Amino acid sequence: MVLKPENITNNQDYTTIAEIGIKDKGLSISCTLEEVIRTAQKEASSLGANAIIVKKIKSPDAWSTCYRILADAVYLRDVQKYQSLIIWDKERKLVVADFKADTANRPFEAATYSGFNIIPVAGTLKELPKLIVETSFDSNRSYLKQRGNVSFVLKHEQLHFDLSEIYARKFVERMRNASLTVKNVSERGNEIFKQIQIEMQNMNDLYDTEVYADTTLQTRWDNKIKIMLSETVPFEDKSISIRR
Known part of the structure; x- marks a missing residue:
């Protein structure tokens, strides 16, 4: 599940497992926002998380042609509440x-x-x-x-x-x-x-x-x-x- 900080109604509803940063790795081609979020989801899932909370999104600019995101990989106690x-x-x-x-x-x-x-x-x-x-x-x-x-x-x-x-x-x-x-x-x-x-x-x-x-x-x-x-x-x- 992909959430934003404002989606969370109670900080006691989840446990943070790790912070994930998806960045331009050089000569990246597959780095649209959807693909970058998918990469973060896969990485979070491998850590045992069932959601990511996207804290920051950087659009393509003079420094990179890719989207970049910073997110927390979290474990939601009640997935259905936020789904x-x-x-x-x-x-x-x-x-x-x-x-x-x-x-x-x-x-x-x-x-x-x-x-x-x-x-x-x-x-x-x-x-x-x-x-x-x-x-x-x-x-x-x-x-x-x-x-x-x-x-x-x-x-x-x-x-x-x-x-x-x-x-x-x-x-x-x-x-x-x-x-x-x-x-x-x-x-x-x-x-x-x-x-x-x-x-x-x-x-x-x-x-x-x-x-x-x-x-x-x-x-x-x-x-x-x-x-x-x-x-x-x-x-x-x-x-x-x-x-x-």
Whole structure:
């Protein structure tokens, strides 16, 4: 998890393990802010931390073409308290506490805000540039009213999250088949992304329409989405290489 000092509401909520500084190592090419933070996350994880608190960010300047950060690798006692984005994982199912948005004046029993992000990774002398696709659930925008059959509603919302992962994989599949180069990746990527977003929204709408009208159809959708996840397993590693 990546946090800022102002995100911490109580200093007793964590233990600092180490201070991490990610700097320009000379002739660095892969050093965008996203990549530098990822490097810090990996280093913190190897130390037994489950979060980093980014204290300082230095943008590229006359001294370096890289982003540089200073962060504390920490162990949070209650990860869920601070978790705002949940990355999709087949072993990690949504729980009630993941829905943190206010439920006042909300029209439905629950709403899941999930989708996928595309993170560019610059190439090196030995490696091609690539895109990393991540499926995430936004806790701060998702809500669930704790009344009635909560377990049923929770399961229903989990499948919306699963659909986001399925269409992220479909995006990866189409991108890999698009003969991407540095010159055409933006144009082709945008076209594929827009089409996938339309298909994903249509599938989510169909899911809600059918189950809202007849809750007994939930089991049919459970099986349908389980099959879709199985069919897209070849694209579970959501990385896309780009030719120069």
